[in-house]
Amino acid sequence: MANLYNSEGYFSPTEYEAMTRIEKEEKAARKAANFRPIVYICSPYAGNIEQNTENAKKYSRFAVDNHCLPITPHIYFTQFMNDEDERAEAVLMNNILLSHCCELWVFGDVISKGMSEEIKQAKRKYMKIRYFTEEMEEKMRxxxxxxxxxxxxxxxxxxxxxxxxxxxxxxxxxxxxxxxxxxxxxxxxxxxxxxxxxxxxxxxxxxxxxxxxxxxxxxxxxxxxxxxxxxxxxxxxxxxx
CATH class of the missing domain: 1.20.1270 (Substrate Binding Domain Of Dnak; Chain:A; Domain 2)
Incomplete structure (x- = not known):
């Protein structure tokens, strides 16, 4: 911790200011390293469910590798909910989770109906939307x-x-x-x-x-x-x- 007096007991404001600045920079760096933005993973689920689920896991891993916290509802809601009978309730919970995210990441060239609704919801919230290919390379406007x-x-x-x-x-x-x-x-x-x-x-x-x-x-x-x-x-x- 910075001290106004140096190791020999002399008053040293210049040294104190320098050490204080270094400590602030180190604290900011630690805080930045620990920060993980929450991103919503938007990708297809219906159709080839098994392959699409594996893709969603891959996209989630990609987000983790990029120092983000992924939210991928169609991986875990489908474990205990019926997509056909409880579709409306699942969409509601998806929107609640989406509202807590700072970015929407859209993967693949195919935009399903559910994905389209999530994109519209994100736009209504003025959320940042990023588009990626299936190979997880980012597209640009x-x-x-x-x-x-x-x-x-x-x-x-x-x-x-x-x-x-x-x-x-x-x-x-x-x-x-x-x-x-x-x-x-x-x-x-x-x-x-x-x-x-x-x-x-x-x-x-x-x-x-x-x-x-x-x-x-x-x-x-x-x-x-x-x-x-x-x-x-x-x-x-x-x-x-």
Missing amino acids: ISEIIAGLMSLRKDTESHIGPDDDFNDVFYHDIKVLDAVIAELRKRNAASPVRKNITTVVPLALCAEMQTSARKRTSCTARNATVFLRRRKTNEIYALHR
Whole structure:
């Protein structure tokens, strides 16, 4: 514990202030490490019940691995409730649990009727909703992708100097980013309103940015490529509108 007097008994306010700051930072770090946001797992159940239950367990484990506390009602309510006869009561309890969560995590490309109701409920509560594939890779809204790329473009422009040897490379990156943004805006405008879609970004554009990144010290182009490229495949992130 911080003390106004040092080990030799002399008054030392500077040392006390420094130690107090360190203790506060350590306390905040411990508190952050112990905090686990509660997330509601929204995934299919009807149909292939056995496989969907295993998937729900997998998604719950994914949430735990990401330092979250998962709430997955269709794993445990189905252990002692009849989904056909007690459907209304189960939905009510699901909504009660959902109201205690800070985020809704939606998994898979198929949105069942029950999942749709949970998403509507989350939107009514202005809850953060995140979408994931069955492989637990997060989808992103096209508007979010565009915002991220616009931020990268602004960062690239900030590196342009009057006598910078890398200016040509910066201008090239801006041109590539503009092409990607234009493509996304085009696909976003063409997509049906209020309908979930998936689309891709041309691999060639990301390849250009990745090649450009190797030519200079700035990591803007490399960041843009990582922002779009999947970790495990050569495909581009599915963009979820």
